[in-house]
Amino acid sequence: MRKTTAVISLGIIIAILIATALLIHPFGHPPSQMDDYIIENTQSETGANNAVTSVVFDYRGFDTLGEATILFTAVTGVVMLFRRKRQPTDV
Amino acid sequence: MTGTIFNIPFLAVAALVGIALYIIISQRNLIKLVMGITILESGVNLFLITLGYRAAGIAPIYTNAPEGVMVLPVPQALTLTSIVIGVATTALMLSMIMLTYRHTGDIDSEKSRRMKG
Amino acid sequence: MSKIVRTISNLLILFILTFGLYVIMHGHLTPGGGFQGGAVFASGIALLIVAFGSYNIQKKLKEHHFSILESSGAMIFIGLAFGGIATVFFYNFLVGSPLFGHIPPPGSNPGDIWTAGIIPLMNIAVGLKVIAGLSVIVLVMALASSKIEIEE
Amino acid sequence: MHTLVAHSAILIIAIPLLAAFLTPLISRVSKKARDILVIATLVFVEFLVIILAKDIYLNGIHIYTLGASSPSLTIPEHYMVPVRIILEVDAMSIFMGIISATVSLAATIYSISFMKEETGGDRFYTLLLLLVVGMLGLEFTGDMFNMFVFLEILSISGAALAAFRTRFADALEGGFKYIVISAVGALVILFAIGIFYSQYNLLNIAALAQAMQYTMLDKIALALLAMAFTMKLAGVPMHMWAPDTYSVAPAGTTPMIYIASQACLYGLFRTCFTLYGVTLNTATIGWIVIIIGVLSMFVGVTMAVHQSDVKRLMAYHAISQSGYMLLGVGVGLAVLGNPEALASYGREAMSGGIFHIINNALYKGLLFLTAEALFFRLGTRDLNKMGGMCRNMKYTSIFFIIGALAISGIPPFNGFTSKLMIYESVYRFNPILSVIAMLVSIITLASFTKAFQAAFTGPALPQYKDVKEVPKPMLIGMGILTIIIIFFSLFPGLIVNSIVNPATDALINQATYINAVMGGL
Numbered sequence: 001m002r003k004t005t006a007v008i009s010l011g012i013i014i015a016i017l018i019a020t021a022l023l024i025h026p027f028g029h030p031p032s033q034m035d036d037y038i039i040e041n042t043q044s045e046t047g048a049n050n051a052v053t054s055v056v057f058d059y060r061g062f063d064t065l066g067e068a069t070i071l072f073t074a075v076t077g078v079v080m081l082f083r084r085k086r087q088p089t090d091v
Numbered sequence: 092m093t094g095t096i097f098n099i100p101f102l103a104v105a106a107l108v109g110i111a112l113y114i115i116i117s118q119r120n121l122i123k124l125v126m127g128i129t130i131l132e133s134g135v136n137l138f139l140i141t142l143g144y145r146a147a148g149i150a151p152i153y154t155n156a157p158e159g160v161m162v163l164p165v166p167q168a169l170t171l172t173s174i175v176i177g178v179a180t181t182a183l184m185l186s187m188i189m190l191t192y193r194h195t196g197d198i199d200s201e202k203s204r205r206m207k208g
Numbered sequence: 209m210s211k212i213v214r215t216i217s218n219l220l221i222l223f224i225l226t227f228g229l230y231v232i233m234h235g236h237l238t239p240g241g242g243f244q245g246g247a248v249f250a251s252g253i254a255l256l257i258v259a260f261g262s263y264n265i266q267k268k269l270k271e272h273h274f275s276i277l278e279s280s281g282a283m284i285f286i287g288l289a290f291g292g293i294a295t296v297f298f299y300n301f302l303v304g305s306p307l308f309g310h311i312p313p314p315g316s317n318p319g320d321i322w323t324a325g326i327i328p329l330m331n332i333a334v335g336l337k338v339i340a341g342l343s344v345i346v347l348v349m350a351l352a353s354s355k356i357e358i359e360e
Numbered sequence: 361m362h363t364l365v366a367h368s369a370i371l372i373i374a375i376p377l378l379a380a381f382l383t384p385l386i387s388r389v390s391k392k393a394r395d396i397l398v399i400a401t402l403v404f405v406e407f408l409v410i411i412l413a414k415d416i417y418l419n420g421i422h423i424y425t426l427g428a429s430s431p432s433l434t435i436p437e438h439y440m441v442p443v444r445i446i447l448e449v450d451a452m453s454i455f456m457g458i459i460s461a462t463v464s465l466a467a468t469i470y471s472i473s474f475m476k477e478e479t480g481g482d483r484f485y486t487l488l489l490l491l492v493v494g495m496l497g498l499e500f501t502g503d504m505f506n507m508f509v510f511l512e513i514l515s516i517s518g519a520a521l522a523a524f525r526t527r528f529a530d531a532l533e534g535g536f537k538y539i540v541i542s543a544v545g546a547l548v549i550l551f552a553i554g555i556f557y558s559q560y561n562l563l564n565i566a567a568l569a570q571a572m573q574y575t576m577l578d579k580i581a582l583a584l585l586a587m588a589f590t591m592k593l594a595g596v597p598m599h600m601w602a603p604d605t606y607s608v609a610p611a612g613t614t615p616m617i618y619i620a621s622q623a624c625l626y627g628l629f630r631t632c633f634t635l636y637g638v639t640l641n642t643a644t645i646g647w648i649v650i651i652i653g654v655l656s657m658f659v660g661v662t663m664a665v666h667q668s669d670v671k672r673l674m675a676y677h678a679i680s681q682s683g684y685m686l687l688g689v690g691v692g693l694a695v696l697g698n699p700e701a702l703a704s705y706g707r708e709a710m711s712g713g714i715f716h717i718i719n720n721a722l723y724k725g726l727l728f729l730t731a732e733a734l735f736f737r738l739g740t741r742d743l744n745k746m747g748g749m750c751r752n753m754k755y756t757s758i759f760f761i762i763g764a765l766a767i768s769g770i771p772p773f774n775g776f777t778s779k780l781m782i783y784e785s786v787y788r789f790n791p792i793l794s795v796i797a798m799l800v801s802i803i804t805l806a807s808f809t810k811a812f813q814a815a816f817t818g819p820a821l822p823q824y825k826d827v828k829e830v831p832k833p834m835l836i837g838m839g840i841l842t843i844i845i846i847f848f849s850l851f852p853g854l855i856v857n858s859i860v861n862p863a864t865d866a867l868i869n870q871a872t873y874i875n876a877v878m879g880g881l
Contacts, residue, residue: 067171
């Protein structure tokens, strides 16, 4: 029973994936209204030659803050998991 | 449907994601489960990066840039974010598996499982 | 690890760390940035851990050193973002100022390091954070796994 | 004050984030200073949320464009699409924000005394603050990819917190299940974001909603998003992780992880109502949401009845209660394209569902806290091993009674008000659904009567003779939630009119949300 459900759902998902791959825009010709603005204005607005870095730290800097936070969270989590077990008294 | 033949990168994405989901559903070994998630992540990252490719484009960096159209910068930034997130998730999952192994001596999801129902 | 590995990694480590710092510093001009450079740098530290053993490394580089470094990097990053709050959070307030404030000529150019405002500073902050974060993950997991071996 | 309001949306996210980065440094100096910092931060966040809420109810949607030369400059000059990340806080977002901030504050105060008995407190508080950041960021952002990033912050910190008591193998199992579900769900969401990006080259929710063509690819993206969010909010049939994770999470974190799953419920509503809105074939999607809701209600409660672990029991009830919200809002979604039905009962049903979110957050939070109080004193979660605790733990048993009565929908408690709104309006949509909802409510009452009887009444067991009441901070944490529940029970009309109905209208009026960013272009 469980196996059948798994197989059916996997089949549906693979069908969806292939449909996506066939329906999506032709490879190499994406729409680019937002990115064209960035490519044109990165030098005058941020002064960075590297458009990717200007996206990472300026246009979408908040995402990067979140990303740095995720790394911080994971490090905190890993250190927390492997913390030394001390006696409760000397916390 | 024109240009289907050029959509091979997207089909590769579909293959990667499909394989990954198969692994996630079928495998009982926890390490293999994490591998499945990592492959899924690679598939999605590949998807994002292929979205941004423009035919015959150059990297969107003006330092000593040759003439030509530039590929889209935003998908590259998104992929960078996604990769770092993937590293973070994988690290945490593997740590949990290490500790589970210490407790139960097994990394089989059925045998190390305590809670049911 | 064997003596050969240790000697070679002693040789290589300098180049890896330098390259990591280069990638961090030139993030706004060439491919790379804080995350990529930080990862390169941290891979150097991972090489040290593999070559010399986590036990020997943690005598010199304690986990809490990395934690402090990571928190500081994060604080600098969010501090730079707060720096623009007179206008808007994350506003690039250094463009036009003497510090990293040059505007490059439009189009292809040879690259001037004093450009891009807060971006190079953020690259450094993120670089510190990633170096510390990835190193501490590798170090802690290596220590934990060697402990398992000792117990059994 | 004016400046504070103008920047409040970002400060609500950035201040706890700053505090989270600061906590490891401060706690090297003093543990006391760390506790004060954490509590002060959350109090300040609560204050900011309240002043922002006031501003939103007076002046409408709050917009904050990050990194632009002015917060209201959503679209660059002489251009037609937003490029930067925009925080867009409307009445629905701030409604969820109020829930998150309040419950987190109570749960954190509750956790203080718990952490005196455990190691690793520094990391615990850091993760707690990051969980708050994740929830608030997810609720306030107006950008799809940013939403994904905050979803990951929420998931990773939640998973680490669930696995906090590493000395128990099941804590690790609960945390691991949570992170696997979250990782897969988040990647599915990222895939959907990629589909949007490939069609419209946009990431902003409002801009996407305006550009939405409802093509085949959009339908696929909707299916993926709905699946991922349902997985994260523990809707049946993807609920298996919830009892395992909720039952092992330490101290005050269970309510917080639960509220985090409610934030994913917000994500689902935002997708269905704002991103797709009327372009959607709403009747079909509405029915899917209703069916998931009814299944969650029914499966959750039937699984809960025979549980002997008190936190597992509550976790299954949590799944069941989420069903009510899905049912209420699903009815609203099903009639979204039909203005007459929407006005006559759809809006009422949605208000009931949304009101149920906050009611449920309060009493479910309270119940999780009382369960953890029992575990704190008795060292067991097994109901069969408890008994007679109402003598030793008077206040806890009173809190438990209030929570249990509220969750079972007994008048005059707040759970009754929202459930009544759902019954009435759903009855006019489809009587059978309403009857099922009432039936589930009765089983809930039965289940909680059994739990109360097992834990609190009966003869005092000899091994628990010396059990004392829980420490003060725990009582304060539970007390805050109880006072709010009583307030909500006394003035339901006031609450519905002042915060619930604006939230409902914010979901229904897609155009207002779009215009706030696109400026009526």
